[in-house]
Amino acid sequence: MSTNLLVPTAKGLYCERGGFFIDPRRPVARAITTHAHTDHAPPGCDQYVCTQPTAELIRSRYGPNQNCLTLDWGKPHQFGEVMVSLHPAGHIMGSAQIRIEAIDGGPVWVVTGDCKDDDDPTTEPFESVACDVLIIESTFGLPIYHWPEPETVLSQINDWWSTNAAQERTSVVMTYAVGKAQRLLAGLDPSLGPIGIHGALVGPTEVYRAAGIELPETIRAGRDTATELQGRGIIVCPPSAAGTPWIRRFSGKDGMETAFASGWMAVRGRQRWRGVDRGFILSDHADWNGLLNIVRNSKAKRVGVTHGSTEAFSRYLREFEGVESFVLGDQRATSDGDDG
Ligand SMILES: [Zn+2]
Ligand SMILES: [Zn+2]
Incomplete structure (x- = not known):
């Protein structure tokens, strides 16, 4: 043995x-x-x-x-x-x-x-x-x-969203569907606009809510909620949604801004590699x-x-x-x- x-x-x-x-x-x-x-x-x-x-x-x-x-x-x-x-x-x-x-x-x-x-x-x-x-x-x-304070990163995300909304650009944050997405949702300021989530996030997000984790109100991002989200909303979705027709339908008058939230964003070049406008360093x-x-x-x-x-x-x-x-x-x- x-x-x-x-x-x-x-x-x-x-x-x-x-x-x-x-x-x-x-x-x-x-x-x-x-x-x-x-x-x-x-x-x-x-x-x-x-x-x-x-x-x-x-x-x-x-x-x-x-x-x-x-x-x-x-x-x-x-x-x-x-x-x-x-x-x-x-x-x-x-x-x-x-x-x-x-x-x-x-x-x-x-x-x-x-x-x-x-x-x-x-x-x-x-x-x-x-x-x-x-x-x-x-x-x-x-x-x-070396991670920055998570509260700092989350307030940067809210600032970014608010700036985008003022320019009628939809904010799209890509992140993993279980865990990171809910942490991000918990840090979003719902007074800034509607929060849309990709279908892959709906199940895990409900499990978090049922467990008593406080999360802001979210809507499922889809055909029937596209108009509401366009230009002023923030959409949280998995990286696989990048560049798909699904994501493009939420584009505002002045398009959309994309971001990726991950510890990998601490490395220069990763953001470019992901093809996003912004990288937020938020890791689980x-x-x-x-x-x-x-x-x-x-x-x-x-x-x-x-x-x-x-x-x-x-x-x-x-x-x-x-x-x-x-x-x-x-x-x-x-x-x-x-x-x-
Ligand atoms: Zn894990
Ligand atoms: Zn792992």
Whole structure:
């Protein structure tokens, strides 16, 4: 039997003593799911073990009959020979870190999943969990990633919208449909005009509202609401809507202004690459300092790094933070293909 509680396999991180995978890449019998983004919760698992909000988001995407075993925050549940508990990861609503401890003792493992420690009224705040071995994501694990205050960014978005509306230009913000979109909606000022959302956002946005997250009134952007939105509204949509006839129908008298909201906008050139007029730096992942804080507060002596800038971040931890660190192979998309 492996001395490591978790081992990387072709399907994802596997816990032999607990009989489960964490965020598998392919369907498995039992998946412990950190959060509802599809690269962490593939369709077709026999069972998803997750928080209640994650279960709601999974069901809104994959259908109401998904088998989800929901665990209360922080409450240990036994699987095989290990105890598992879920703790807020601060990434999107319901996102959890997974704490694992064998019933006969030994090192405590924590898997952060995607995580952030910023202010975000649409998600449970990140909780530091002490552990011996930490598995952390490093999507933005380079010192060039330093996020501005989210409130500042959200007020920039409102200012931009207000300026566009004064010129009869529709504002279009592209962002990921689950999590980031709702965080953005929560920061919009509805007194500036109507807020339209793409069909892909309707389901997750309703799940957020049902969970008690306060969001401004939105209308589904479509043929029947186009006139209302043209020139003065803001439309939030996924990046896939860029350049489509769907988006063009909302054009105001003086056209439209487009923006992309993502941590990737911190890199010059990405905005141009996305073909948008503006880039707003709003991420649902921790930036460089955020990642370091999470590692330090965990007091972990071994840190596995996955997702994104793994080599650089792992090396920094070894050389400057004095922890044992290793890279965990991960075939997920590592740049704009992923949520950012
Ligand atoms: Zn995610
Ligand atoms: Zn991810």
